[in-house]
Amino acid sequence: MRTLFHLTxxxxxxxxxxxxxYVMLVIFLALNGVAFYxxxxxxxxxxADESVxxxxxxxxxxxxxxxxxxPLLTMRVFADEFRMGTIESLTTAPVxxxxxxxxxxFGALVFYIVLFIPTYCYFFFYKWxxxxxxxxxxxxxxxxxxxxxxxxxxxxxxxxxxxxxNREQINAAAMSLVMTVLFIFLAALPDFFVGKNxxxxxxxxxxxxxxxxxxxxxxxxxxxxxxxxIVFYLSLTALFLFITHHVFQARKWKS
Amino acid sequence: MISVKNLSKxxxxxxxxxxxxxxxxxxxxxxxxxxxxxxxxxxMKILTGYLPPTSGSASIAGFDVFEKSIEARRRxxxxxxxxxxxxxxxVNEYLRxxxxxxxxxxxxxxxxxxxxIELCSLRDxxxxxxxxxxxxxxxxxGLADALVHDPDLLILDEPTIxxxxxxxxxxxxxxxxxxxxxxxxxxxxxLPEVEIMCSRVVVIHKGKIRASDTAENLLKNHxxxxxxxIEAKAGPEAREEFGRMTGVKDVQVEQDGEFTTFTLRLDAxxxxxxxxxxxxxxxxxxxxxxxxxxxxxxxxxxxxxxxxI
Numbered sequence: 379m380r381t382l383f384h385l386t387x388x389x390x391x392x393x394x395x396x397x398x399x400y401v402m403l404v405i406f407l408a409l410n411g412v413a414f415y416x417x418x419x420x421x422x423x424x425x426a427d428e429s430v431x432x433x434x435x436x437x438x439x440x441x442x443x444x445x446x447x448x449p450l451l452t453m454r455v456f457a458d459e460f461r462m463g464t465i466e467s468l469t470t471a472p473v474x475x476x477x478x479x480x481x482x483x484f485g486a487l488v489f490y491i492v493l494f495i496p497t498y499c500y501f502f503f504y505k506w507x508x509x510x511x512x513x514x515x516x517x518x519x520x521x522x523x524x525x526x527x528x529x530x531x532x533x534x535x536x537x538x539x540x541x542x543x544n545r546e547q548i549n550a551a552a553m554s555l556v557m558t559v560l561f562i563f564l565a566a567l568p569d570f571f572v573g574k575n576x577x578x579x580x581x582x583x584x585x586x587x588x589x590x591x592x593x594x595x596x597x598x599x600x601x602x603x604x605x606x607x608i609v610f611y612l613s614l615t616a617l618f619l620f621i622t623h624h625v626f627q628a629r630k631w632k633s
Numbered sequence: 634m635i636s637v638k639n640l641s642k643x644x645x646x647x648x649x650x651x652x653x654x655x656x657x658x659x660x661x662x663x664x665x666x667x668x669x670x671x672x673x674x675x676x677m678k679i680l681t682g683y684l685p686p687t688s689g690s691a692s693i694a695g696f697d698v699f700e701k702s703i704e705a706r707r708r709x710x711x712x713x714x715x716x717x718x719x720x721x722x723x724v725n726e727y728l729r730x731x732x733x734x735x736x737x738x739x740x741x742x743x744x745x746x747x748x749x750i751e752l753c754s755l756r757d758x759x760x761x762x763x764x765x766x767x768x769x770x771x772x773x774x775g776l777a778d779a780l781v782h783d784p785d786l787l788i789l790d791e792p793t794i795x796x797x798x799x800x801x802x803x804x805x806x807x808x809x810x811x812x813x814x815x816x817x818x819x820x821x822x823x824l825p826e827v828e829i830m831c832s833r834v835v836v837i838h839k840g841k842i843r844a845s846d847t848a849e850n851l852l853k854n855h856x857x858x859x860x861x862x863i864e865a866k867a868g869p870e871a872r873e874e875f876g877r878m879t880g881v882k883d884v885q886v887e888q889d890g891e892f893t894t895f896t897l898r899l900d901a902x903x904x905x906x907x908x909x910x911x912x913x914x915x916x917x918x919x920x921x922x923x924x925x926x927x928x929x930x931x932x933x934x935x936x937x938x939x940x941x942i
Contacts, residue, residue, distance in 0.1 A: 384733040388719075395721040463717035467778065470681040470713070471734045472706040630685050 382477050382484075389455070389485020402450060403493060406443050410497040413439035418504070431501065431518040432599035435526075441562075448558045451490060452537025453551035455482040456626065460545050475630075479623045483531075483538055490530045498523065517601020525598035528611035529591055533558055535618035542625045565590035634659045634786050634816040635680065640689035641840075642675050649675040651840035652689065657833075659785075662812045664831035664848075665820040668938050672840040673820040674714050677790050680818075681711045693786060707736060710779030714790040716771055720764030724755055724774055727763060728781055735782035749777040753807060769800035773807070780811060787811060789819045793826065805830065824930045834930075838938040851933050860926040861897040861906055864889065867918035871895065874912060878905050892921055 393399045417433035420426075426433075434440060459465040468478065501519065505511050533554075540554035541547075568583045587593045594607040635657040642650040650672040657663050667673050678684040680691055682702040691698045696705040719727060728746045737745045750759055753773040758766060763774060772792060779787055792808065793801045801823070808819065809830055821827060827834055828848050836843040836851075844851055865871065869886070875895055876884045880903030885896040899905060906925050913920050 380739075381734060381736075384730060388722075388730055392719070392721060462720075463713065463715060464719060465717075466678070466683055466713040467711070467717055467731075470683050470706060470709075470711045471731065472703045472736060473734055474703065629683075 381473050382481055385473065385477055385481030386484045386488070389481050390488045393485065393489040398450075399489065402447060403496075406447055406493055407496045409439050409443045410434070411500065413437035414497075414500045414504075429514040429518040429599065430504075431514045431522050432596065434500075435522055435595060435599060445558055445562055446555070447493065448533040448537055449540070449551040449554040451486045452534055452541050452554055453547045454541065455486060455538055456541040457544050457547045457550045461547075475627050476623055479538070479542075479619060479626055482541075483534060483619060483622075486534045486537070487531060490534060491527070494523075494526060515601060518599050519601075521598040521601045521603060522595070524603065525594055525607070528608060529594075531615045532611045532618070533561075535615040535622065536561075539618050539622045539625065542622050562591055565592040634661075635691070635693055635818065637676070637680075637691045638689055640676070640679065640691055641687045642672070642679060642684065643687045648840050650679070650686075653837065653840070653842050654689075655835055655842060655845055657816060657818060659816055660814075661833055662817045662819065662831045664827035664834045665818055665837065666822075666824070666827060666834055666934060667820075667837040671837045671938070673837055674790055676837070677711070677788050677818070677820060681709060681788055682706050707782075708784055709786040709788055710782065710784040712775045712779045712787075712789045712792055714794075716775035718763045718771060718774060718778075720762070722763055723760055724763060724766070724777075725750065725759040727774065728777055731778045732781045737782050745781050745783065749781040752780070752810070753777040754803070769796050769804075772796060772800070772804060776804070776807060776811075780815075785815060787815055787817045787819075789817065791820055791822070793821060793823055801826075824934055828930050836934065836937050843937040844933075848930055852928055852930065859899050859904075859928050861899060861909060862922070862924045862926060863895045863897070863909060863913065863920060864892045864922040865895070865913055865918040865920045866891055867893055867895075867913070867916070871913075871916070871918060874916070875909060878908055878912070879903070880905050 414430075414434045416437055416439065417430050420433055421428075421430060456465075459468060469475070498519075501514055536557050537550075537554040540557065541550040544550040544553060564586055567586055568579065588606065589610060594604070597604050597607075635655075637653060637655050639652050639654055640650055641648065641652050653672075653676070665673050665676070675684065679686050680693065680698055682698050682705060685699055693705040694708045696708070698705045722730070725746060728749055729742055732742045732745050750756055753776050755770070755773055755777055758770055763771065766774065776789075776792065779789065789808070793804050796804060805826055808817065811817065812830070819831070832847065833845065834848050834851060835845045863875070871893070872884050872886050872895065875881060875897055878897075880900045882898040882900060884898075887894040887896070897905065897909070904925070906923060910920070910923060913923075
């Protein structure tokens, strides 16, 4: 436990040692600000039966930075250690491989959470500055936070795998970007079947509905805590971390 | 302390280490010698648990480096080749982190780090970023890292490579200090270093162990024996005559004004200096200088690792 803690602490610190982290924080915050601004604008002009949380997170100003930030978070975690050779001093210390993998994962996750804290403050700042309470309830607020945490865990575990598979950060970033984009836009797949026999594509729509991030987001943003996505994201995270662990250990396979 | 039995390592079809066996006793300082690509680093990587062996086994303090890797790793301090470090950390911060990883008791971390900093003379730079340090300092940070948990065994992969002569001397002094109550396995190219520091030398070439003995015995027993240099006023015929003496491998000639320098390469334990002197006296070649040069470890090294063997 102590080893894991120190490994994780080092990972978290290493994020904040690089200026890129602050650039990421600022840009992400600014774009979320834009998303929030438009959400408030939209709701003022066209009153809708949606919370400001939902409208903010459905904005392209949120979705695109969200997708792009994932590879940046995880690209260096393993690739950098391999490139710098520090993997050798790390793995010849009495630490277990799973501890290294979990530390990398938790390190990125902590930074991911830090990335979202200012955004979650927006909803309260609105009230401070305008005196009008923003249109959201505790349900959407915490529901969306839970989903973003779960989805973040999943995307980070995917990014960790990409980083473990590549020696160069840029390759790791490209690989995890492709995986993230593919997964996110699975939701668009049923659109290609519009006009086809609905009975035939029903199972696909149903399946995509089960795994798509864009299907989960509205649910959680309404404050509905659906256990199926929770199980889905947790088990996929575990699976990707398991594969990452094995990839990381591959150097120890006897040849 | 270290026991290596029939260890082999293959990278695809390339055999880096080919069925080697050796032992290192507690308290020994063993120099691991060999040309680049001989298998030194690979052997060290296997010993430290970074790479698995293809076949054979190795153990440290009785713990198999593959089966009981964590236990084995607890007992060793390793300085990898080129000293990889986190350049974005400060020296004392890095050493504290490493001490925690290596299981130094919580209350003793500051003490252990302080000792390592003192031992490696890092006091002046302890608050500096590792990325801002010179190569010599980085090397010392690597060493401090290797010994921060006070291991019984130090494995140092080319600790003096890329350093200037002053730095080499200070690192050498440091290693000598460290070795007083530890076992050390050190790989290097710098042969005088081995002669000064090591109680035993293991020479490895093309994945095979060529010799394992004290530097003294290696010099005594090895074919790469000495040279005899004669500066004399003599014609070219002298070359042949010197070459005819038993024990002379070959003769090199160099003209130096009126005098000619003959360098005779000799077989092991052959001493032809008296014979050569008499020959010169008989032929009335005026001798200005006659020097017997003993073989150095370098000669032994070249002899043992000459690639046509």
